[in-house]
Amino acid sequence: MTRANHPWGPFDTPFEAVGGEGKLRSIVDRFYDIIDAEASTLRAMLPKDDSASRDKLYWYLVEWSGGPALYSPERGHPAMRMRHLPFEIGADEVDTWLTCFGRALDDNDVTGQVRDFLDERIGALALHMQNQP
Ligand code: HEM
Numbered sequence: 001m002t003r004a005n006h007p008w009g010p011f012d013t014p015f016e017a018v019g020g021e022g023k024l025r026s027i028v029d030r031f032y033d034i035i036d037a038e039a040s041t042l043r044a045m046l047p048k049d050d051s052a053s054r055d056k057l058y059w060y061l062v063e064w065s066g067g068p069a070l071y072s073p074e075r076g077h078p079a080m081r082m083r084h085l086p087f088e089i090g091a092d093e094v095d096t097w098l099t100c101f102g103r104a105l106d107d108n109d110v111t112g113q114v115r116d117f118l119d120e121r122i123g124a125l126a127l128h129m130q131n132q133p
Contacts, residue, residue, distance in 0.1 A: 009113040013066025017114035021062060028058040031104035039096050045087050081128055090132035098126050 004010070011017040018024065032054050035042050046053050059070035060078065071078065087093075101122060105115060 007113070008117040011114075014114060014117060015062065015065040015067035018065060018110060018118070021067060023108060023110075024061050024065070024067075025058055027104045027108050027110070028054055028061065030107050031057070031101055034100045034103055039100055041093065042096055042100070080125070081131075084129045085131055088132050089130050091130065093132075094126050094130050098123060101126075 006017075008014040008017040015024075018027075032050055035046070036050070056071070056075065059074060060080075063069050063071040064078075102119070105118065110118065
């Protein structure tokens, strides 16, 4: 039996296409490690101990991609733009965030159809978070 081909490839969800919970955890940890080491403007927005930030992004990406609902039971409705309003996010911050995220995907060998899907959809989400000119 063949499975429908979705924009993210021949999997029921992007969650499965990307490689599940272990892979998303690894992507999130790499993303924050890159920010810690190289993106001082973004690092300055985060708490000194960023372990809760890591958990929240991980829970969100698992749920958003069609995996288990880890985020909403802990944090409620995502309301992502509203939750980002306390931070000044302009074009440079969007660009840096996406560069770091793209590198985390590269370093986790996320390629092909699911990579194109993530680049497009996460790119749009990041633009939606912009709240400064
Ligand atoms: C566009 C540039 C972005 C910047 C500068 C930014 C920055 C931040 C900051 C400073 C926080 C607070 C961290 C904390 O509470 O410990 C945060 C929280 C969060 N961000 Fe972003 N973010 C951006 C884009 C995104 C995108 C594209 C996503 C989703 C793919 C995302 C998902 C989240 C989540 C899930 C939280 C935690 C919300 C909560 O439950 O409190 N962010 N972000």
